[in-house]
Amino acid sequence: MKKIIFLLLILTGYSVNSKEMRNYVDQPDIDDGYNIHIIYALPSDGIDKKYDLNNQISMLAHQMDKWFNKKTKDRLFPEGQHLKFDRKDDGKIDITFLRLEIENLSISKEGINAVNIIQSEISRLGFNEEKKVYFVVYGGSNKDVCASSQLPQHVQRSVTANTAALYYPGKGDDSCVENNGGFKPEFNNTTRFALHEIFHVLGVVPKCAPDHLVFSNDGTINDGIGGHLTVPSDIMFSVQSNITFSKMDQLDMKSINYYNHDNDCLDLAKSRYVDPTVDNPQLPTYGID
Numbered sequence: 506m507k508k509i510i511f512l513l514l515i516l517t518g519y520s521v522n523s524k525e526m527r528n529y530v531d532q533p534d535i536d537d538g539y540n541i542h543i544i545y546a547l548p549s550d551g552i553d554k555k556y557d558l559n560n561q562i563s564m565l566a567h568q569m570d571k572w573f574n575k576k577t578k579d580r581l582f583p584e585g586q587h588l589k590f591d592r593k594d595d596g597k598i599d600i601t602f603l604r605l606e607i608e609n610l611s612i613s614k615e616g617i618n619a620v621n622i623i624q625s626e627i628s629r630l631g632f633n634e635e636k637k638v639y640f641v642v643y644g645g646s647n648k649d650v651c652a653s654s655q656l657p658q659h660v661q662r663s664v665t666a667n668t669a670a671l672y673y674p675g676k677g678d679d680s681c682v683e684n685n686g687g688f689k690p691e692f693n694n695t696t697r698f699a700l701h702e703i704f705h706v707l708g709v710v711p712k713c714a715p716d717h718l719v720f721s722n723d724g725t726i727n728d729g730i731g732g733h734l735t736v737p738s739d740i741m742f743s744v745q746s747n748i749t750f751s752k753m754d755q756l757d758m759k760s761i762n763y764y765n766h767d768n769d770c771l772d773l774a775k776s777r778y779v780d781p782t783v784d785n786p787q788l789p790t791y792g793i794d
């Protein structure tokens with residue numbers, strides 16, 4: 506009997522805690538406000554899988570940051586750098602839950618451009634702080650891609666380009682679950698694509714990078730309009746040749762394109778969105794007005 510009561514207490518306590526933990530608004534910042542704020546967003550007809558409450562999104566963020574820290578060790582800082590995710594005062598990631606007022610089909614059918622619909626919707630719902638960039642785990646599908654991002658350097662400053670999105674579970678060949686690993690405690694393709702898109706919204710790869718990929722046309726649907734490297738082993742390689750996904754495991758190893766270089770182009774090591782942050786850090790570069 507004692508055992509049963511004890512179990513019941515745990516179960517009740519757990520459900521109360523879960524309710525308390527769900528955040529519908531951006532919590533007070535514990536940093537200078539320049540951070541990557543994560544949103545778990547559902548379409549109006551989407552099923553709530555509680556990824557903000559059951560550690561799936563926190564684990565994804567942890568895996569992305571772990572990889573970034575490993576790849577930046579002994580470069581600009583001996584201990585490496587971390588991604589500046591928005592955190593609460595207990596150190597946990599501040600994830601907002603948001604129910605959008607748009608049906609999944611209207612978002613999914615936009616393919617790589619779905620992120621633009623999501624961005625304008627989260628902005629309308631109050632998530633458009635000038636200092637922040639947003640990483641949205643969208644709990645719906647996408648007809649073409651597992652993840653996509655807005656590219657600040659390809660739009661004018663008057664346009665907002667502050668959002669990257671992961672379409673989860675997604676649907677079809679490019680589903681984040683079917684072929685790309687899903688939420689797992691490892692750096693799989695789901696993690697890789699999420700991080701690739703976050704780098705995009707931070708301004709990577711700058712157009713002036715020596716190895717920046719230039720298309721004679723607009724590229725394939727998955728390549729979009731730019732922001733990629735011609736280096737197959739790099740996480741910012743164009744996804745055009747999709748047989749090499751798992752080899753995309755480097756972060757500008759030559760330090761000439763987007764991390765810790767010595768030219769005037771945008772440098773992720775000097776971004777406001779990484780920690781430690783240099784003096785006079787950079788914001789993503791926008792196109793010319």
Ligand SMILES: [Zn+2]
Pocket residue numbers: 701705732733744
């Ligand atoms: Zn890309």
